[in-house]
Structures are given as structure tokens and as C-alpha cells.
Amino acid sequence: MYKFIRGFLFLFDAEKVHYFAASILKNTLRIPLVNSLFRSYFTVKNQRLHRNIFGIDFPNPVGLAAGFDKNATMFPDLFSCGFGFIEIGTITPKGQEGNEKPRLFRLKKDEAIINRMGFNNDGVLKAVEALKKKKKQWVIGGNIGKNKLTSNEDAYSDYLICFEALYPYVDYFVVNVSSPNTPNLRELQDKEPLTALLKGLLMERDKKPEKRPILLKIAPDLSKEQLDDIVDISMELNLDGLVATNTTIDRNGLRSSEHEIQRCGLGGLSGKPLREKATEVIRYLHQQTNGSIPIIGVGGIHTPQDALDKLEAGASLVQLYTGFVYEGPGLIRRINKAILKKNKV
């Protein structure tokens, strides 16, 4: 059924379709009976799917990755698709347009997406308003970043503004320093600025009566030395978790023609071609931290086996974006069923 709908949707511009599909979902789920049928079909409820990671109870370990619900306007409908948690954002202090359109492309032959959205979002205050619709049982992560015009030297204050504003409304935070689409952002992954950024946020967090976990989202394109730095920093600062990985700038091994790839231009590649690379980063981080830091595994999950591979490599939870676009909500259900089947005892 979804493949049929997808065939139609994929005829049109990718970014327009994103909002069109979201509005169809919203309007369809307005009908209470349809909503409850939809939810009960796609949601797999089972105590054995529950996970308690960094102090949060997740009803199942399959989440929606950041970037899909940038402004926190879609999550009430997306929870009906069966997700165990949803990460909103990336949110920046001020609203910003993002890069010039077109900036979102499908590489159908590769079951991939290239995007250079550039943190388009309505700003943190709008997100706070939207998050007032959150129900207590919904687990929501707040993915935070900096505005394009803010220099890396001043980045900390941007992260802090988002952190403080979102604190009462989200369950955990993800510090995003790994998007390839904001100039120089990934330099914040270097040891010195990263330590300062995380230390500052953790210090502010520790002053609060209720402790929200802080995670770091990293790129799949880091060298072994850079990954070792991430491991050192995470262990030293007692970071709550890592999200691995963001999109890649690598274009090797794609099936799409050179012409098609060139047509997309710069940006982050997600989906199937990212799968192995992301899994290897997860495996490495898990080994180097001796499993002491929970990892959310993301990148190229298009089948239940892909999700099981990420869990086997050391992820405690998984997230999807591109797989959700290509496979639809049935994928979440299939992954949860596969996890139950695998952990029968």
C-alpha cells in the first residue's frame, strides 16, 4: 500500500512532498476512529520492547531521527505511526530560512537522500509553543544547533539559549555539531571547542533539579583519531549518550549516475549507502567506551535486519529518517516485531 502511495509522491519535488504528506497524515488522523485504528495497527505494544536508557523509559527502541519534524509541529501525528520516541529539530535560537531551494533530492536507485537544508526552522520560541501539545508519555528529544550567522566562537550561547528554552518541554537533548550544511559547524567536533561546549551545557544541567540527559550527535566522516577524541571527551565528561551518525559527505559506491549525483550538488547523504559506515562507527564507539555510554544508532536503516545490526553493534536505541520515507510507517512495526522475535526469551 505504502509503495503505491510512494510511487505517486515520488513524482513531485521532495521538499514539497514532505509537507504535503505531513498534512495528509494530519488530516487523516483527525478522524478519531481512523486515528485509533492507525495507531493500534502500527504500534507494537509489548513490555519486552521497553527500554530504560539514560534514565528515560522508552516504550520501544525505534525512534524518528532529527530533521523530519524540525519545528515540532508533526510529532502528535508521528507518534501514531508507532515510534517509541521522536527527536525534534535541529532548532536554532532565531528562525532561519536555510539554504536556497531546491535543497532536498532523492537518489532512488540508491534508496538515498541528499540534503543541504541548512537548519531551516522557525526558531526556539515557536518550537516551545508547539511542544506544549506534548503528552507526558511521549518521549521527545530536542536536537539543538546554532544559527548560520553565529560564529563558532559564539556558538555556545546559541546552544545555551535553545537548551534553556526547551528544558521544560523535552526529555533529552542532542547537541548537533555534525551537520555538513552549516558552514564550519563540524569544526565544533574538534577536541577543544567540543569539550568547552559540552562542559558548559553539562554544568548548566547540573544546576537543575531535574536532570535531562545530554547526547552528542556525530558525523560518520570522522577519522579514528577524531573518534578517539570523542570517546575521551564523552568518558571524561560523563556524557549521557552519543547519536551515531549524521549524514555523510562521502559519495563513493553510489549506483546513481554521475550526472544525477552532480545534479544534487553539495549536502549530506543519508539512507542505504550510509548503513555500513554508520554501523562501523557505532561498533567502534561501543568497543572503545566498553559499552559504558549508550548509543542511538542511526543511518541507513531500511529493513528490520538493518536495525538488528545496529543493536548488535552496540546501539541501545535506533532511529530512522530516510528508511521511513522509502518504506513508510510499516517499517517501524516490522522492526519492533523483529526485535521481539530475536529476543524471544
Ligand SMILES: Cc1cc2nc3c(=O)[nH]c(=O)nc-3n(C[C@H](O)[C@H](O)[C@H](O)COP(=O)(O)O)c2cc1C
Ligand atoms: C532531509 C534531512 C534533514 C535532516 N536534518 C537534520 C537536522 O536538522 N539535524 C540532525 O541532527 N540531523 C538531520 N538529519 C540527519 C538524520 O537525522 C540522520 O542522522 C541521517 O539522515 C541518517 O539516517 P537515515 O539514513 O535513516 O536517514 C537530516 C536528514 C535528512 C535526510
